[in-house]
Amino acid sequence: MSTPRISVVIPAFNAAGYIAQALESVAAQDMADLEVIVVDDGSSDGTAKVVAEGFPWVTLLRKANGGAGSARNLGVAHARGGHVAFLDADDVWLPGKLQAQWSCLQGEPHCRFCCTAFEHWFPEGGETEVSQPGTGEMVLDPERSGWVYHLLLLDCFVWTSTVLVERRLLEQVGGFDESLRLGQDYDLWLRISREVPIHFLATPFAHYRHHSRSATARGAQANYGARVLEDAVRRWGVCSPDGRCADPQAVRRRIAGLHFAQGYGHEAAGRRLWAWREYLACLRYQPGRGKAWLHLLSTALPRSVRQRLGEVLPR
Known part of the structure; x- marks a missing residue:
């Protein structure tokens, strides 16, 4: 079996109504050598059945519910690709996303982490159409690229469903903190921003679906967002490795x-x-x-x- 170039990891919890659209957006990518892994995080709504019956080319893993961080870590542990792309089960990619990011990884010196802009999507409010990107070109945003830890302290502009990252880098920093039910992605991007420059493509290549059943909408009693920021400031202060500070x-x-x-x-x-x-x-x-x-x-x-x-x- 050949080694895939990119492993796509999709955590899914009670996403039967969304997962097909997410997987179709992956299939629409003009990119060969993909491995797609869906991790069913203890769903009770038939999510696994939708994947198994409709998408036989997907690797389906099942586990007891433990949160998105644990599901993503399991997916990464089973990934064979040298790079990992994340997509949440209720979001969608736009055509050309992976190709643009792969061009960034190949064309930019020392690029090990690439993310893109995205658009908010409100289908429950009647916004049913998914717009297409204005261009498939690789256009770096100079304001959000480079050593950006100090910027991330004030705005988490890295969104998980746009990330393409070298798998060795994930292993180097320790993956997602499974003790965080929310904010585990923000915590990881802060840790990665201490190790390598971030490359941010200005073109929106994904849609972030807003809906009443999402983990963000449900919220949590613990204040994970504040905890992540407070831990980062205690550990590293407010300055990036290149000396720029918030x-x-x-x-x-x-x-x-x-x-x-x-x-x-x-x-x-x-x-x-x-x-x-x-x-x-x-x-x-x-x-x-x-x-x-x-x-x-x-x-x-x-x-x-x-x-x-x-x-x-x-x-």
Whole structure:
């Protein structure tokens, strides 16, 4: 059996309604020597059946539910290609994606990680058409390419479904942190950005599907986003390996914002203690954030008062 050039790894959890479209977008790539691995992460909706019956050329792995990070790690462990491309089961690629990225890997010196721009897609809101990329050319975005750790602290512009990465690099940095149910991809891109330059193609080559059943929409009680950022800053500070740095106050404001948003979500769900903790964490990073003080105080009030305040408190 010949060694594939690229292994495509697709984690899937209850994605029976989406996985076919994702796999069709892979099949549409003008790229030979592909290996496609779908990891069914404990689905209960027939996802594995859709893959097995409709796409016999796909390698299907099954495991108990453990999160997207563990599913991707399993897929990478079974991958035979020298490079790995990730695609979430509810997203789609656009034609020419892999070829453009492969050209980047071959044409740019020391390129071991390439990602692309993407477009947000809202099919539940009636946006059914998937647009096509404006060009299949390899156009590097100079603002988001190079040593970009300091930029990623302020904006995670690397999206998992656009990543093509050397498999040895994944092994070098240790893969996805399976203790993170959300944000495990952000954590990995930060670690990789400490090791190699990032190459970012400016052309959108994928569509990020927004829907009510996604892991992002469901959220989590733990604040994984803040945890990832806080761990990165403790470990490496705010400067990239080439010496360029993020504004420390801007980083603190971003972490504060993540804590505030998480606190607001807990407050809306009636988890007062969780909300109180998140608002306190927000204020440790940004003591002058007046909205956080107001919401912190509201969590200590009786329910009837909180309900009335909830109509007027700023979000």
